[in-house]
Amino acid sequence: MQNNIRQFRPKQTTSQEQPSKKEIFYFDYTFLLVLILLVGFGVIMVYSASYYEAMQKFGDASYYLNKHLFACAVGFVGVFFAYKIPYQIYRKLGFLPLLACIAVILMIIPFGFEANGARRWIRLGPISFQAAEPVKLGMIIFLANFVFRYRKRINQFKIIAIMIGLTLPIFLMVYKITDNLSSAIIIFAICVAMIFVATKNYKWWITLGTVGVAGVAGIVWYIVQSAASDGGFRSERILAWLDLEKYASGKGYQTLQAMYAIGSGGIWGKGLCQSIQKLNFLPEAQNDMIFSIICEELGLFGGIAVILLFMILIWRMVIIATHAVDMHGAMIVVGVIAHIAVQVILNIAVVTNTIPNTGISLPFISYGGTSICFLMFEMGVVMNVARGIKITNY
Amino acid sequence: MFVRIYQKKKILFLGVGSLILLLGLFGRLMYLMIVKSDYYAQMAQELHERERDIKAARGRILDRNGIVLADNKTVCTISVIYSQMEDREAVIDMLCKELDLTEEYVRKRVEKYSSRERIKSNVDKEIGDRIRAYDMPGVKVDEDYKRYYPYSMLASKVLGFTGSDNQGIIGLEVMYEDYLSGTPGKILTVTDAKGIELQREGERREEPIAGQDLTISLDLNIQNYAMQLASQAYETKEAENVMILVMNPQNGEIYACVNWPEFDLNNPYELTDVWSTKLTGGNTQDNLNKMWRNGSINDTYEPGSTFKIITAAAGLEEGVVTPEDTFSCPGFIMVEDRRIRCHKTTGHGAETFVQGTQNSCNPVFITVGMRLGVEKYYSYFEQFGLKNKTGIDLPGESRTIVHRMENMGPVELATMSFGQSFQITPIQLLTTVSSIINGGNRVTPHLALKSEGAEGVTVFEYPVTEGIVSEETSATMRDILESVVSEGGGKNGRVEGYLVGGKTATSQTLPRGNGKYIASFIGFAPADDPEVIALAIITHPKGVYYGGQIAAPIVRQLFENILPYLEEKEYN
Numbered sequence A: 001m002q003n004n005i006r007q008f009r010p011k012q013t014t015s016q017e018q019p020s021k022k023e024i025f026y027f028d029y030t031f032l033l034v035l036i037l038l039v040g041f042g043v044i045m046v047y048s049a050s051y052y053e054a055m056q057k058f059g060d061a062s063y064y065l066n067k068h069l070f071a072c073a074v075g076f077v078g079v080f081f082a083y084k085i086p087y088q089i090y091r092k093l094g095f096l097p098l099l100a101c102i103a104v105i106l107m108i109i110p111f112g113f114e115a116n117g118a119r120r121w122i123r124l125g126p127i128s129f130q131a132a133e134p135v136k137l138g139m140i141i142f143l144a145n146f147v148f149r150y151r152k153r154i155n156q157f158k159i160i161a162i163m164i165g166l167t168l169p170i171f172l173m174v175y176k177i178t179d180n181l182s183s184a185i186i187i188f189a190i191c192v193a194m195i196f197v198a199t200k201n202y203k204w205w206i207t208l209g210t211v212g213v214a215g216v217a218g219i220v221w222y223i224v225q226s227a228a229s230d231g232g233f234r235s236e237r238i239l240a241w242l243d244l245e246k247y248a249s250g251k252g253y254q255t256l257q258a259m260y261a262i263g264s265g266g267i268w269g270k271g272l273c274q275s276i277q278k279l280n281f282l283p284e285a286q287n288d289m290i291f292s293i294i295c296e297e298l299g300l301f302g303g304i305a306v307i308l309l310f311m312i313l314i315w316r317m318v319i320i321a322t323h324a325v326d327m328h329g330a331m332i333v334v335g336v337i338a339h340i341a342v343q344v345i346l347n348i349a350v351v352t353n354t355i356p357n358t359g360i361s362l363p364f365i366s367y368g369g370t371s372i373c374f375l376m377f378e379m380g381v382v383m384n385v386a387r388g389i390k391i392t393n394y
Numbered sequence B: 001m002f003v004r005i006y007q008k009k010k011i012l013f014l015g016v017g018s019l020i021l022l023l024g025l026f027g028r029l030m031y032l033m034i035v036k037s038d039y040y041a042q043m044a045q046e047l048h049e050r051e052r053d054i055k056a057a058r059g060r061i062l063d064r065n066g067i068v069l070a071d072n073k074t075v076c077t078i079s080v081i082y083s084q085m086e087d088r089e090a091v092i093d094m095l096c097k098e099l100d101l102t103e104e105y106v107r108k109r110v111e112k113y114s115s116r117e118r119i120k121s122n123v124d125k126e127i128g129d130r131i132r133a134y135d136m137p138g139v140k141v142d143e144d145y146k147r148y149y150p151y152s153m154l155a156s157k158v159l160g161f162t163g164s165d166n167q168g169i170i171g172l173e174v175m176y177e178d179y180l181s182g183t184p185g186k187i188l189t190v191t192d193a194k195g196i197e198l199q200r201e202g203e204r205r206e207e208p209i210a211g212q213d214l215t216i217s218l219d220l221n222i223q224n225y226a227m228q229l230a231s232q233a234y235e236t237k238e239a240e241n242v243m244i245l246v247m248n249p250q251n252g253e254i255y256a257c258v259n260w261p262e263f264d265l266n267n268p269y270e271l272t273d274v275w276s277t278k279l280t281g282g283n284t285q286d287n288l289n290k291m292w293r294n295g296s297i298n299d300t301y302e303p304g305s306t307f308k309i310i311t312a313a314a315g316l317e318e319g320v321v322t323p324e325d326t327f328s329c330p331g332f333i334m335v336e337d338r339r340i341r342c343h344k345t346t347g348h349g350a351e352t353f354v355q356g357t358q359n360s361c362n363p364v365f366i367t368v369g370m371r372l373g374v375e376k377y378y379s380y381f382e383q384f385g386l387k388n389k390t391g392i393d394l395p396g397e398s399r400t401i402v403h404r405m406e407n408m409g410p411v412e413l414a415t416m417s418f419g420q421s422f423q424i425t426p427i428q429l430l431t432t433v434s435s436i437i438n439g440g441n442r443v444t445p446h447l448a449l450k451s452e453g454a455e456g457v458t459v460f461e462y463p464v465t466e467g468i469v470s471e472e473t474s475a476t477m478r479d480i481l482e483s484v485v486s487e488g489g490g491k492n493g494r495v496e497g498y499l500v501g502g503k504t505a506t507s508q509t510l511p512r513g514n515g516k517y518i519a520s521f522i523g524f525a526p527a528d529d530p531e532v533i534a535l536a537i538i539t540h541p542k543g544v545y546y547g548g549q550i551a552a553p554i555v556r557q558l559f560e561n562i563l564p565y566l567e568e569k570e571y572n
Helices: A029-058 A063-084 A096-111 A132-149 A157-177 A181-198 A203-230 A236-242 A253-265 A290-323 A327-351 A369-387 B005-035 B037-048 B088-099 B103-110 B125-134 B171-175 B220-236 B273-278 B284-292 B304-318 B353-359 B362-383 B410-417 B426-437 B471-486 B547-569
Strands: A023-026 A112-115 A118-124 A127-130 A390-392 B049-054 B068-080 B117-124 B139-148 B185-190 B203-206 B213-216 B241-247 B254-260 B326-329 B332-335 B338-341 B349-352 B448-453 B456-459 B501-508 B517-525 B532-539
Touching: A023 A369, A029 A063, A029 A290, A029 A369, A063 A369, A096 A112, A096 A118, A096 A132, A096 A157, A127 A132, A127 A369, A132 A157, A132 A181, A132 A327, A132 A369, A157 A181, A181 A327, A181 B005, A203 A236, A253 A290, A253 A327, A253 B005, A253 B037, A290 A327, A290 A369, A290 B005, A327 A369, A327 B005, B005 B037, B037 B049, B049 B203, B068 B088, B068 B125, B088 B103, B088 B117, B088 B125, B088 B139, B103 B117, B117 B125, B117 B139, B125 B139, B220 B241, B220 B254, B220 B532, B220 B547, B241 B426, B241 B547, B273 B284, B304 B353, B304 B362, B304 B410, B304 B426, B304 B471, B304 B501, B304 B517, B304 B547, B326 B353, B326 B362, B332 B362, B332 B410, B338 B362, B338 B410, B349 B353, B353 B362, B353 B471, B362 B410, B426 B471, B426 B517, B426 B532, B471 B501, B501 B547, B517 B547, B532 B547
Parallel strands: none
Antiparallel strands: A023 A390, A112 A118, A118 A127, B049 B185, B068 B117, B068 B139, B185 B203, B213 B448, B241 B254, B241 B532, B326 B349, B332 B338, B448 B456, B501 B517, B517 B532
């Protein structure tokens, strides 16, 4: 902010023996390195998982790879710009991001088109994107702005109620209008995480959380019970989750194929590019199911390495959020943490059949242009927040 | 403005919470990839691998001297792989030309989108080699085995044949399927979800284990000669069929089993000339079943006078008659209010039991049967093993059809005594007579001797029931039956230089009075120590129909040829 000093040094170089009062601007190299590793790894895995299908469908083994590389390039430009733009500018937008979110969702109605059986995409001239992705970013910015503006009254019931009242319609709209349960869940989780961090109360949250978990358990129990009586047409997705092999040819197919991939990887994996499940067996191999291909090819170690990278990334963001110079920056980073963490956890949970199947991509690794561009932009914003941190030598 | 302390705590809470959830997934992953790895890997492999069977060479069937009766010849299976073919039209042209198939048939298969499509199997190796020489991509020539019977008709109903998958259909081929079939091998190839083979994964082979060779008791020469005799009798007597069974009475090994007309084992689904004139009309499968039927085992008949051997043995064993006992035959006998005639209506007059047997005199045997009574007669019937199947190692043996004891009155007893009013199989008669003349040991007639394969040799053993008649009765029976041939009705069975025992039979088939007969003769030699027993049955002969006239000469001719041969071979 002040002086625009362009002197960055890694944290490690700040020695405590230096008694000077000189301020050094923080730049998180670990964070950037992990990000580059994830994106680079993603490129390799997208190619490995997609070349066979690309060859069959388009006669070009690198069809998906090229599109993915282009998205990554755009993404890195996004990182650079977001890093350069002082995040304080976003707070001037006020409630505008909320309106923008509503506008994007409503654009589905005139401009939307269908892909893979769901109307989730918007086409504007040469550009097409998935409607839910900008909404995630928009909601993060909006909530951060809101919390920052009402920071003094943030624990008042009225303010909390307004916050909930303004965010609730968004994920309902995402769910209903774009017919995208997965994105609605992610947006919901981002909002919950941000409001949770902003407000002081624990008791209410713990109560809500308990009620939520009990509610979900109740629903599952109800579905299983009613399946026993009416033959199980109601929610096959849940039933398939509980007994994959019984629903192997229906709702359980994709997850079961993912389990085959993961299981057959074993500890060491089959080797890069050696997956067989990607040969038309596993649908969406380069997309939502890419983690299972990683496990099949690179084994338990590959899978663990990916999870570890995400853990480091999340932890670095926790450090940045807790050290952010103001509440606005911290809230933005909290939103991004929630976004990344929820997507990673849900994606791996789906692939390992820990939860029922729902289409969620693995951040930075899965094929998908919109997702990667917005995620990278968010990373840039986080780096900009980090840039504000002043490391003072004591 | 600044981040509040509680907010920092909550951020940490959030971060730590996420890490804990990720660690949970970590654990889940370890569970799936270590504990459940084998389970899912196995299922995945089953999903990925397509298997092609490699047929195992079926075990051969050898006669007792090691001559191959059922063999394998190499044939080819022609198939196409859709994704590998380059010029489909050329493939269609070539296959039509070489395999002599219609274009429509070939086109349908060549243009079908499948991983592998079979065009034709059982193609001669020569044609297969020619197709291979075209070297067209996507056309596969797989070598395969097909059953081949070098003697085509020889013992067709005994050996049986195999189906398109080389599985036994009838006869020994089905009876010894487990020994003969072997274990097929496998070629396992990894494919993608559409079934396209992946070159990089290579293929895994499980080698087939060849079936075991089965050595059977048939003697090619005896079978062949018996077949010639049967076909001659069939032609000259215009009979419905002619059966000849030749067995070793001491152990039950069958030397020959002829059921003329036989059929061509190499074309079992085509009616042979003899059969196609016989079987006109009717449905094809029924006709084939008739053609394949082994009458000497699958069908029963009224044995007639040959069965007097059994009545005589029972009477002697029980002591109700001795060879010297005298009888008087007026040409009939009254049983209750029924008058049962002797075949010699003028009567045989006074005769001893031995003479009665030589004359095949019905009243004599009815008298012996009456002396025994229903219960005794029935218990001997059971003791001789006539109620049970012989246990021969061929499929579909028929049961004896006989009155229940409580339904047997004097008339039924009388008719049974000379071999009527019940039915047994030819093999049953042969086995029972063997047991009576061999010293009283009920043997199990059989064909398979041993099975020999890579895993070793299995020698088959068959049960023997000893003492169904005493040695003494057995010796007496041999003497009496020898006299039947040397002095009585069986004189056409005499063979110069050998003592032959035997008994003729001429029985009218049901309904009585239709003029149809079954002529038969059962003979054994040497009469004092039998080494071979033979039964010849001519069903529905035209012209002369007496067993002693037409069946006995068959056995004589057979014995004339095989007795010196058997002496030389020493099969015992």
